[in-house]
Amino acid sequence: MEQGVASLAVLSGLPVLAQVPDSSGSAPEFRTSNRRWQDAYDKALSILAHNVQVMPKYDKPVLIEGASYAGIWQECGPHESLVYRHFRKDVARNSHMTFFKLQRADGQLPANNKLTETGFGQIQMVVPIAATAWELARATCDDELLRVAYTSCSQWDEWLAKFRNTRGTGLVEGFCTYDTGHDNSPRWKGIPPQCPGKDAKRYPPIPSLPRLCPDLSATVYGGRLALSAMAQALGKTADSQRWMDRAGDIRELILSKLYVPEDAAFYDLDGEDHFVKVRSDILSRMCGEHVVDQKLFDELWTLQIHNPKAFWAPFPLPSVALDDPQFVRPIPRNSWGGASQALTALRAVRWFDHYGRAAEFSFMMDRWCEALQRDMTFRQQLDPLDGVFTKQDMPSYSPASLVMMEYTWRLVGVCEEADELQWNIRPGHPAAEAAYFRIVTDAGRVAEVNYKSHGGEVRLNGHLIASLQSGVARLVTDKTGKPVALLGIHEQAQKVSLKLPGHATRTLSLSPNQRVSL
Structure with missing residues (x-):
């Protein structure tokens, strides 16, 4: 520059x-x-x-x-x-x-x-x-x-x-x-x-x-x-x-x-x-x-x-x-x-x-x-x-x-993209220690991530969208909070427990970069 x-x-x-x-x-x-x-x-x-x-x-x-x-x-x-x-x-x-x-x-x-x-x-x-x-x-x-x-x-x-x-x-x-x-x-x-x-x-x-x-x-x-x-x-x-x-x-x-x-x-x-x-x-x-x-x-x-010999340096x-x-x-x-x-x-x-x-x-x-x-x-x-x-x-x-x-x-935390919300849940990560995230989306909705002892809850306008009770993953939803997919965002395979309101807890094995439709 x-x-x-x-x-x-x-x-x-x-x-x-x-x-x-x-x-x-x-x-x-x-x-x-x-x-x-x-x-x-x-x-x-x-x-x-x-x-x-x-x-x-x-x-x-x-x-x-x-x-x-x-x-x-x-x-x-x-x-x-x-x-x-x-x-x-x-x-x-x-x-x-x-x-x-x-x-x-x-x-x-x-x-x-x-x-x-x-x-x-x-x-x-x-x-x-x-x-x-x-x-x-x-x-x-x-x-x-x-x-x-x-x-x-x-x-x-x-x-x-x-x-x-x-x-x-x-x-x-x-x-x-x-x-x-x-x-x-x-x-x-x-x-x-x-x-x-x-x-x-x-x-x-x-x-x-x-x-x-x-x-x-x-x-x-x-x-x-x-x-x-x-x-x-x-x-x-x-x-x-x-x-x-x-x-x-x-x-x-x-x-x-x-x-x-x-x-x-x-x-x-x-x-x-x-x-x-x-x-x-x-x-x-x-x-x-x-x-x-x-x-x-x-x-x-x-x-x-x-x-690692070229661009993937430490x-x-x-x-x-x-x-x-x-x-x-x-x-x-x-x-x-x-x-x-x-x-x-x-x-x-x-x-x-x-x-x-x-x-x-x-x-x-x-x-x-x-x-x-x-x-x-x-x-x-x-x-x-x-x-x-x-x-x-x-x-x-x-x-x-x-x-x-x-x-x-x-x-x-939560990120807003053009057509979706991305909820990145990493229990155990240093930044996630008793952490709380909140943004107001472009449509005026309030998106929140709240970390509990063993996982994280995600809410939109106060309504519970999902809770990730174990494992590391990205929950992808549309802009209204409708769950679309889970994405593997950890370099090691994860066993992920996902609870959606009105549904039984679902446990999935998620490989790095694997996307599972919900």
């Missing part, structure tokens, strides 16, 4: 809006008797509240990156605010609208809006702003956001097609290091951080530029899928199909031109048609936008992602594979050359479940929460081997705080 020029200390002159209540009047609640876990969770929320700030050129509060990053970046800010939305829906909305309001007449979205400037010197995108805007608009029934996002993101796609397709391939080109936010990565060795003259339409006269970038192209792919869904919601059926077709076109190009099967890796293809062979978290970004199908994912999972996921000779050691600050990044950990919520790896994700979530509790400074990155955070990075980083918050709910 592009380094900011000011620390949070500089922000002391800005209005801090941490105490402004959510418009719903009911923020999520989490309590546990485990003091260590509660302290880390509470500190994460405190950091996030402090990082709700007003930036220049847009007069409403947004969630900034924090630490040394005094601003909001397109690659991550909208996604972070989406994760935070149950606490501050207004901040989630503003963190999208700031980019749309600052969009140039030619369609270019800003890469960032910082205390020092609004940046247009790179494209810097990872999670598609179209995708997070669509998720937020759909969840909050925000018609204005939907319409603004559709128009703005359509123009952004057109800008990218015009100015980042100079080789005429149909793929998205990278011109500088900041385009992908991969600061200090061997992937971009020898390439300037920013475009010449801070103009993202220009690239320096280097023979290896421009590059065809799989992750930038994946962002466009995910954005086009979202645009298709938005068009459908707006009654634009023909446009919806057009976006779907264009998404399919760029996906096919990514897979046919930028994937190297013998390496089980995606690489940049440089201006001289050479692959830039660094096995990096490009891979997780392909998964984040669901570019790869299940069959290819399973191969990548075995050979790369879940391989503290997953390193930004460069452990066994890649270009892994950078010693690990410097703000390094995408090997460190496990909080941003990657936060983005993992977008793809582990999609590919049926909820049980293994539990391991990753536990490891990150352990590292965060041990350190308590909430910095940007950690060593994938020992979980030690890089002390040269400044504390109070929003993505690390969001990891602690979001992982807590995904490990032992």
Whole structure:
């Protein structure tokens, strides 16, 4: 990620809006008797509240990156605010609208809006702003956001097609290091951080530029899928199909031109048609936008992602594979050359479940929460081997705080997805010690998880939905609380006892990632 020029200390002159209540009047609640876990969770929320700030050129509060990053970046800010939305829906909305309001007449979205400037010197995108805007608009029934996002993101796609397709391939080109936010990565060795003259339409006269970038192209792919869904919601059926077709076109190009099967890796293809062979978290970004199908994912999972010699480190996921000779050691600050990044950990919520790896994700979530509790400074990155955070990075980083918050709910609480509620019940887990969770869903229903001595009860609007009397599992219900399935979310097989109101207790053997319909 592009380094900011000011620390949070500089922000002391800005209005801090941490105490402004959510418009719903009911923020999520989490309590546990485990003091260590509660302290880390509470500190994460405190950091996030402090990082709700007003930036220049847009007069409403947004969630900034924090630490040394005094601003909001397109690659991550909208996604972070989406994760935070149950606490501050207004901040989630503003963190999208700031980019749309600052969009140039030619369609270019800003890469960032910082205390020092609004940046247009790179494209810097990872999670598609179209995708997070669509998720937020759909969840909050925000018609204005939907319409603004559709128009703005359509123009952004057109800008990218015009100015980042100079080789005429149909793929998205990278011109500088900041385009992908991969600061200090061997992937971009020898390439300037920013475009010449801070103009993202220009690239320096280097023979290896421009590059065809799989992750930038994946962002466009995910954005086009979202645009298709938005068009459908707006009654634009023909446009919806057009976006779907264009998404399919760029996906096919990514897979046919930028994937190297013998390496089980995606690489940049440089201006001289050479692959830039660094096995990096490009891979997780392909998964984040669901570019790869299940069959290819399973191969990548075995050979790369879940391989302890590559990306399945003791503290997953390193930004460069452990066994890649270009892994950078010693690990410097703000390094995408090997460190496990909080941003990657936060983005993992977008793809582990999609590919049926909820049980293994539990391991990753536990490891990150352990590292965060041990350190308590909430910095940007950690060593994938020992979980030690890089002390040269400044504390109070929003993505690390969001990891602690979001992982807590995904490990032992209730999460709201587009079409379902996920109740993650883990008796015996440290965070579940006499624990209580409560959120107000998008439809205004109150969802609660209450842990008893040997299990957990789940309620919606005060009505008992189910009780899990033994074992670890995820109960999946629809938005009204109707049980749909049980999912194995532990890495070991579980014997689960489930009691539904009006039914006898049912005992099931549940393997990791096994889904049983109810």
